[in-house]
Amino acid sequence: MIWTAFLLCALFSRTRTSPTPPPSALTSSPCLISSSGLFADCLGQQLDSVPWHQLPTTLETIDLSYNKLTAIHAEDFSQFPNLRVLLLTFNNISHIDDNAFLHNPILENLNIFNNSLHEIPAKALQPLSNLKILFMSNNLYKSAKLAESFANFAKLQVLSLGGHLVMGLKKGDFEPLRNISLQTFAIRCSSNLSYYERGSLEVIQTKQMGFDMAIDTQPNALLDMLGDLANKSFTDVKFRNLFEFTYYTGVEDIFQGLVNVTAHRLIFYRGKFNENLLRMLQTPIKRLRLQYIDFARSPSFSDSGAESSITDLKLDRLDLWYISNPDILRFDWRFTWLNGIRQLSIQHVYLNFAPCDAWLEMRDVEILDVSNNRLRDEYIYNRRCVYKGTLPNLRTFNLTNNELTSLRDLSSLTRYFNRMVVMDVSNNKLGSAAYSSGCIWHQNITRFIAHHNEFVSEALLCLPTTVEYLDLSYCNLDQLEMTFFEKATNLKELLLSGNKIKYIPPSWKSPSLQSLELDGNSFGVITIDSFQEMPLLSSLKGGNNPYHCTCELHAFVENTMSKEKVNLTDWPWNYHCYHPQPLLNTLISKYFPGRVACDIRLVILICVATTAVVIIILMVICYIFDLPWYTKATYQIIRAKYRAYQESTTEGVVLFTYHAFISYSHSDAEWVKEQLLPALEGSKDPYRLCIHERDFMPGKWIIDNIIENIENSRKVIFVLSRNFVNSEWCNYELYFAQQRAMGKSFTDVILVVKEPINPGSLPNKYCKLRKMLSTKTYLEWPQQVNQQAFFWAQLRSVLGRPSPVRSRSFSLRSLSLRSRLRSEENRPLESNGGLIASEYKMHPQTSYEKNAIYSPEKWLSCCFFSLLHNSMYLASHI
Template sequence: MVNLKPPIINTFHFILIFVLILGSGIQHSLQNEFISNYSNSLLSHVPRLLSPKTTVLDLSLNNITGIQIEDFKFLPKLRVLRLSHNRIQYLNISVFKFNKDLEFLDLSHNNLWNISCYLLKNLIHLDLSFNEFESLPICEEFKNLTQLDFLGLSAKRIQKSDLLPVSHLNLSNILLDLERFYGEKDKLESLPVLDTKKLQIIFPPNRALFMQLNISVNNLRSLEITNINLNNDKCSFFTDFLSKVIHNSKSLNLTLCHIEDTWKCFVEILQFLWHKPVEYLYIYNLTLVEEISYEPFTYDETLLKELKIELLTLKVYLFTQTNIYDIFSDMNIKMLTISGTRMVHMPCPSKPSPFHYLNFANNLFPDSIFPDCENLSLLQTLILQKNKLKHLSKIADMTEKMKSLKHLDLSQNSISYDEEKGNCNWPESLLVLNLSSNELTDSVFRCLPPSVTVLDLYRNKIKGIPKNISNLETLQELNIAFNFLVDLPGCSTFSSLSVLIIKHNSVSHPSAHFFNSCQNIKSLQAEDNPFLCTCELREFSKNMATLSSRVVSGWPHSYKCAFPDDYKGTLLKDFHMSPLSCNIVLLIITIVLVVLVLVIVTAFFCIYFDLPWYLRMIFQWTQTRHRARNIPLEELEKTVQFHAFISYSELDSPWVKQELLPNLKQEEIRICLHERNFVPGKSIVENIINCIEKSHKSIFVLSPNFIQSEWCHYELYFAHHKLFHECSDNLILILLEPIPQYNIPPKYHKLKALMARRTYLEWPKEKSKQALFWANIRAAFNMKLNLVEEANNIEMI
């Protein structure tokens, strides 16, 4: 069953489309319309409690078997009612008597066999087609439907009287569903002349019942006939039928759907229509049977502007193909469409052709179509979509002589381009080139017409655009979606580019240079790319945000981060990185400034809090503790009687006796002093050597007074000699007061060497530092040391 619905008049067309799109919701508002949609809701009756505000009600695609006056009584504003595709058997139009504003009523595709009439004066659209009526469901009241614009009818038989009530109405569209029409054999019913701009007639499939209709129409502009069976020599009957229908027409659009006939009959129909007032002829689903042989065709002057044939089925398997091709190639019309026919060739016209438009989509044409053709010089549009084309250079050569060609569609083929197999010579007039859904790679940019303004390379295998392309300066629109590009092409190659479609590619880190070079871009579609959200993307995202939504399609919801994982799914407009982390120069400057500030702050604190002194003292304390632990205890216990021997100048004795000795005494450190422990009768040098030999450590209190003392020099010399002789570290130098190097006499070269290595402890004047000073002194001694007892010489401090 074929359902050919007419266009809905005025605003109802848009309202109804909106209703169908809504799905199975309940109530929706659209400007001044209140829409209740119950389509496809498994209803068996009209729902109750509908809003009185309802203006559009869709109850199609349900199981409703009957309607009553109560169903619509409380819908005074109802204007559009759709009840198609239900199971309603009987209709009393008076159920709508409370719906005075009802304008659109669709009851098609039900089981209606009878109706009772009632006048609905405002009715504009009434569809009763595809039902079970025995005769045409036309009432006397229909003659007063002065607003009626569309009328859909169905019947199993037709009588002249059936159409009389509407024959005077000036309608825009009449649909006659005669799928169940059986008529009466050998009876030709003469019907009244109708007045309509468009007539749709649907005959029963596989039966030629048009022979039983005698119908004529005034002011007919469009005729659509479905289910035409012309087997068994019925061709002349059909042409007679057409002749009567279009007798009063001056210009006509004719559509013939689902035709089954012979090639001979088909040519006869074309020849018949060639001399009729038909401007556009559309043939859909043509089946050719029996045989295909040569049929002559006369190309006289004709009003026909376009012939369109879609979907051809051949039930003839042995024939000469030129019998078909030659008729079409030499037609003297401007537009020809032959698609879905599985044709494999089309010869060049035998003489200069008036063709402006040729559409051979969805066939089997190879690259050899129109070989070396010079007779298509007026051709402006050529569509070769969905064929078997493979070589771009051959196609270019084929079109080179089409001097007026502006639009070429080569989409959905298997086209590729190999630079080694030839150059591309295109016509200079070509403006629009569609190469979408092919096998093209980057090399295609070396085989493009210089004059092209619109280029479609959708869904190919392009990974990049060569930088040295210089012949596409006129290109204004480029569609390169669904390829493998990793960056946006700059406009240095396409100086006139205003529309760029590059969505669904592999663009991860687009260059911000794109916006600098493409100042003329008015439309950019770059959504659904795997953007890598790093510093490089910040400038691109910023530029995108500054453009209006009219320029950038899908912004911001279709522009998301794909990498790294931390930002995956984040909208580009919400992606932010600090300027510091993205600017290397700024980052280096910042680091240098921070380090410089730290150095200055550290230097300040070092100076202010004397930090170097603390560090040096802690280092010396650590070294001293380490050395004290490394000397075997049993070695020391053999000869050592004192923990330390103190050497100092008599001028420094107040500090020694008031500061040094009291602190050492607290730690039970045994000290050897010259005034107390020197043995009478021995020389001073011998006593000095003896005291140093019997002491674990030697403490020297250094000051300007120290270097003036001769005996202090001897004591230092012998202690330093013991240091190197025994490989021990027994010297503790205390710098009581600073001693400038230039004040130290040359004979104190050992003291200079020791002080140069800074192996001394400085006596701090500040009380806060003195605790660390005494800790360093204590760390130098091994308190577990068992000293040798000599009663004559030993005395605890």
Template sequence: MLDSRHQVWLNVLLLSAMMETVFGEGCFSSQELPNRLSLQSTKLDLSRCDITRLEPSTLRTYLSLQILDLSYNALEEWDFSMFQFHNVLQKLDISHNKLRTVNCSGLQYIRGITHLNMSYNPFETLFLCKEFATLTKLRYLGLSATKIDHNDFMNIKHQKLDTVFLGLEDLQQYEAGSLQLLNTEKLHVVLPKTLTYSALLLYDDLNITTTLEISNVLCEEACYDTIRHISYVIQKSKVSKLIFSNITVSWPEMATILQIAWRSTVEYLSIYRFTLVRLFSYEPINFSKGSVKVLEFENVIPQVFLHSSRKHPVTIFSEMFVENLTISNAEITHLPCPPWPSIFRSLVLTNNKITDEIFVACATLASVQFLSLQNNILERLSYITSMTSTMPSLTHLDISGNRLYCDFNARCEWSQSLLVLNISRNKITDSVFNCLPTNLEVLDLSSNQLSSVHKEIDHLKSLKELYLSSNQLSHIPDCGYISKSLIYLNIEENLIHSPSKEQLINCQNVKEIIAGNNKYQCNCELRSFISTAEILQENLIGWPQSFTCEYPEELRGVKLKDFNPSEISCNIFILIGLIVGSLVLLLIVMFFLCKHFDLPWYVRMIFEWLRRKYKVKNSYREEAMTGKRFHAFVSYSQEDGEWVKNLLIPNLEKNDNSIRICQHERHFIPGKSIVENIIACIEKSFKSIFVLSPNFIQSEWCHYELYFAQHSLFGKNSDNLILILLEPIPQYLIPNKYSKLKAIMKHRTYMEWPKEKGTILCLQRNQWICVIEGREFPPTGSGPADLQCFSTAPASP
């Protein structure tokens, strides 16, 4: 048996095989189907995919499917039995296909369906078979046909529907009275192209529903008969809500519709997608008595702009006695002040080209409570404030999406009744806080150019909601300035980068704060804010998902909740203590080294050696060998000079110049520093002889010579040191700074000068020999037991 994963893929492949290779807008490829189709899918959009056939078994696996959209495809057959296992399906759209027949036998499986759209298929009849009577929960039904008979709606006459849509552009035959069987609250009829059937349909619409929408009234030329039929329907029906959509008429014809509607039962009249053609002139209408309370003109497409009448045709709207007027997306530039006190309560003039001159000094709009001038070309806020000052009932003003700016010294005369003000998406700056109505409860300043919230806002004592998103605020506003009744604050998408703990605490009484999607800089200064936000997270809407780091770059996208810098890096006192402690420890170590190892002395010595060493660092060993002038350099204390001059050197040199000894008294060059002379003599000698005694360890220059000799150019690769212990040196007498001497005496063999009289150490060309009272002992060590000799002499130069 196949597991669930393989079954899903099998169905995906099956469904993909049924689709054409061309996918339209909103469709998705077979590679995306596994993500869109799962066993738990509740919604599936397969519209515009050029599907020609759908097998009944295709969707059998997806038992949770509630919404299926197959509109705008190429289906030619349909069988409701494919939903045998889909008893939770609620919405099905198979409109705009090529269906000619429908198999209704499977409708019993989807009795819970509420929305079924089968319109815009080339059905000859409506195919409302007897199984439709089982769809007791159906609320929306969309149908199309070329022929309608009296019995077509018989199977649904007992069902109470919310909306029935009839797309009847291609209707060729209609039996009068057929629509009378429908039981629906709203009927939307797209009129056929044939005028005869349009009239019959309109007459049948009279008492079917309280909401009627008529579409496709197209009168490029004069259409007196159509307007007459529509007027008759309006006069005789009991429709309370009448909608015209996709209507093309001249203004006199539209004025006729308005005048008839004013004397009917219609309370809500909406004109949507109105194309104005042929003639645009002022048509006087008596609006003194009428039932219309709401009038809407939306998406007006004017194809004529000139008028020959003395009054502008738009003046007719100012003369209307209607409570709610909407003129949206109609390209009007002005609406005159009503010539007499109007009953307007709501004026919606959005998405037009209205300027600052609207309702200047207009005293006849005393009843207006809601005014929307959204998305126009208003500029000066002071003009708007002056306009509202003559509207004593105005409570809600929407002037968003304009070009408004606030003059710094402008006089602001707002209506005292204003409670809700929307000035979002303008060019408002900080000076606006000097020009706000006192009694505001809701203020929207989103998407402007505010950089801070001034203290002047404290005069808004009743403010409950404040919207400041998408501005240039760098910190959270001080809620101490804002009304104590504030319950909602929106400051998201600003430039807030380092808010403080105090700023958030000041706003802790605000029940909802939206402060996400800001430019938070995750550093130590933010730690207190984060800890406070964790405490007040019930007030912070969107915490922690929308609170992320923006800077530094390496932390971008990290949630503030997950930002946890170390205590040392953020606490200045700990950091100072650590630095001071390290310095103290370093000083203690330095003191210890200076006291026990004479560190300054080593530093000076290393400096002098390096300074000299780098002068010859690029010389090769062969070049250095050619510069040798002496067989040995003698290092000794000045107190042991008599022994060196009278015994050591005479017995080594023997006055024949066969062995040359370098002595500082004879070979140091005047004018050079002592260190330079020491290093030069050591480097010009094959060997270095050190005469050790208690006096030697007391001489600082002797120790310099020992150090430089060991670290000379060949110090690491040759045995160039010869030690003669002239007098015994107890280890405790050797200072700690002479650690090198201790190491050398510990690891190298040295000669002890005998106490017996006449004992002399001699150097003969290629070897060392010991001479005691004139008797020579060879270097094999065959002399007296307490005497040691070493054959370490270099080759003769």
């Protein structure tokens, strides 16, 4: 706003000293040139001349403020034909050449505020027909008279002139401005105005009028000034330091001229005032601002009761800002002067109490602003006051930038403000758990602003649940209280920026929420489910959070962008990856994880397919290597072990009852009975042998008999023949012997080859037997009779000397059963562990085959089943 800029920069600075200039932005050039070549910042570089030879000719704006320039020469700006803005404030310029701006015809904004010019540079300004803004106050000229050339500035909108050496104004000083309609006009005169000629300001046409002059010695000059403004309309009329040194104590009402002036707002900035200031109550002024004034009651003021009360002050707005003496609130003890004000703003007055009567008198106040006053809870909420029926028309209550701590006290204060819909308590100390319980709010509050406080999550339960707009930005919230949002069903806009929220719960329900701001928090994960319970959400601001770039986040972004239901207002530049480390500071818009990593359906499909393939491969392998047979055998071992364990608790386990267990096929039974048994059991030192037809315990399971007798024998003799290989039960006996050998040593196994067998022709399930035949010394039964004695000697040597064995007991009644235990060869095992078909035969001779050659397939097959045997044995023992 032009008037605001004028207030801050041009009109009201009383000092002429420049602040300490900032350090240079460049090392090689005194000015900072924009990349476009349109702006040059030379502010505060201690320059004593314009560095025009170091600046590009394309410049449109040059800032040479706060330097040490003393003169402006013709060549300084001649090479800048496109110059539109020239700032020369706070220098020491005392001279400007007449043709200094001859080559700058499109210059629109010239600021030579606060320099040392001894006269208005009319000739230098004459070429500037496009001038719109001209600040040239705070200089050393003694007269404010404008040259006729100013009549050519038809585009002029803002003009400030004068200085502390201008002792007064004469009629005709501003005649060239008669036909120019200004937006802002400001005049500065001496701190001790000596004269003012009526009609000096009559020709001025402006919307904003500013006076910077002191009339301590000429108070009646105000009557003439206001007379020149009669019947004119202004948006603002501002007086600065109207009474700079003394209070006005005259009898005459010097503000009576305001009756004929239509001004939307009247501002008194600085100066000394007393109760006589309010003699203007009959004026049509709608807004009054008292700013930085020194207020005190006159020594002659006496409180004479109702006659001294002011009851007719009708204002749309009253601003009391930076009052050095809060007595302005006490000049009428009955506060009746407040009962006609609609908007009351009291700022930087630092009140330490709010009288009970004041609340009662503010019956017409609709907007009450008491921000920036260091108010504490006990200052604003007096428990001795009755607030019921007060402020019946209040709609907006502003308490920002104070020292309030209790939400409970605020709810008690405003409980009876029946029409209040907006409350602003930002920049306080609210939100602690100790003072945020038991709150009872009026049900009309729809807008609650509480940013820059210190909220804990429990304090959310102390907020009004009728709000539609809630601002809790920068409140150090670390988590959200979902109970509040479930109750705040009307909430449409929620601001939570700049907090420390670490987690966005997926159960966050807010059915009416339309706009949500979550930027600058501490959460790293949001998913598609995070805002599913907010069906009306259309605007989301969630940047500047430490996001974990995961599939869930990618899915949320993809879903949001594709549906276009929710607008990410700060996308994409404020969304970066924080985790994992390789993606640090990567834009989330450039994060594209693999489809397999994120699509759970695809992962399941791949897993199922892979598992199916593996199962099929395993089934094929099992079929090729006859794994079901080994599984079945292992199951039988485990069952037998379990039954043996149960029986051992009562019967015990008999070990080494036999010197050897004889495993043979039924077809070889004749050789076993006629050759093997007589040779070993009929010798001088007989061996105790176990054969199934004679020594199996009647009544036991066949599998149990096989396992028990193999384990109770020191050695196991296998009578190998083609019939043995084809016998199912011999296969079991061989397998169980192998499992027994794993726990001991393969030296317990004795192989007797009754007839030649090719190891390569054995089935896969005889992998261990093939290996033993290829690498282990075995006995071969000789067909020549003269070699058979040597065979028996070798066998006895392998068996060793007969050691003492435990006695055995069995019933002869079992013989008939045992004779049926091994039936015809190649008969399969019954489901109930049924009969065995096996017979045995034998012949002697040693044979060695240590260099057998196997194909790779047979070798792998052998290794596989060797590993499988070991695993099953360990499993059976565990």
